[in-house]
Amino acid sequence: MKYLETSFVDYINAVKKNNIHKNKEPFFQSISNNISEVPNLIFYGPSGVGKYSQMLNFIKRYSPSELKYERKITYKYNNKYDYTFKxxxxxxxxxxxxxGCNAKILFNNLYYHIxxxxxxxxxxxxxxxCKNFHKIHTELLENFYSYMQSIEHKNLNLIFIFLTEQVSFLPSIILKRTKIISFSKPNLSIYKKITKNKEISNTNIYNLKDIISKNNQTDVYKKNIVKKIYNTLINYKKLEFIKxxxxxYDLFIYDINLEETIFKIIFELIKNKYIDKKNYNDIVFENYKFLKYYNNNYRPITHLELFFFKIIKIIKENQEENQEENQEENQEENQEENQEENQEENQEENQKKNNI
Structure with missing residues (x-):
């Protein structure tokens, strides 16, 4: 017995057994059974809600073997790197x-190989x-619409299906050529029904597979990694560079979403007043620079390190400014107290003189 889905058929059977997106069936049924009339589609929704399973279940009707035919092709790039796809x-x-960083050239080669x-x-x-389309390289995205144009000279019709967690980054020229199917996160009652476990109380579920396999240790470890980085940022005076x-590195090893990680860290820094409103512009600017270089250059860890050190610099400057402000306030308070004391002393002396 297989532990989790591994083949196309396994995914399709899993949908038949527990279809958590039955509300999408009318839309799929409205699409023609003639594959030449199928539009380009975007399967949009958060991670782990079953976009891939729904996609396979949808295209099964156009497959002569109902997706029982499954193979892997290996493409060698520059005689160095092997790229394997199903x-x-x-x-x-x-x-x-x-x-990777050679996405523009590699995709072009894969496209013509296909x-x-x-x-x-x-x-x-x-x-x-196209899986994980939200991870597409910027340079490739700029020219991607050209691959979606008809190929009349080759007498071929290619239909694109994008699986993505975001759609806001997509150019209008791609959106005009596609239909979006959005998949929302199931509510807790559906998770309880599928797993037959009424004790599930955690609404912050990232992937249905983790619940079925009862594997939540990875999520706990991921949270610990993010927490360690946060603690290092706020305790920068004790920072150990190697640790x-x-x-x-653990962020990359465990494939932790960097955008969400950065958002959580910045949110906590603001919540705990390590960053003030006056620093918001600096944070947004540094985040923009990081994402720009991170998505378009080699050595992503270098850009991530630099971004975190920029955050530390902002925290440090903010603390120093607050200390200076506090010192100034204390000085003003002391001056006021001294003035009041002097006034009281003068009044007492004047009273004594008057009495004499």
Missing amino acids: ISDIHFEIDMELL LDVCNSRQRINNIIV FRDNI
């Missing part, structure tokens, strides 16, 4: 997160599934 008799899967495979199959209609770098 295919069926109807679709090809490309994980945008794994393309066209060659399609021609060899003599199948006009094919589907390209700090190890914690940053």
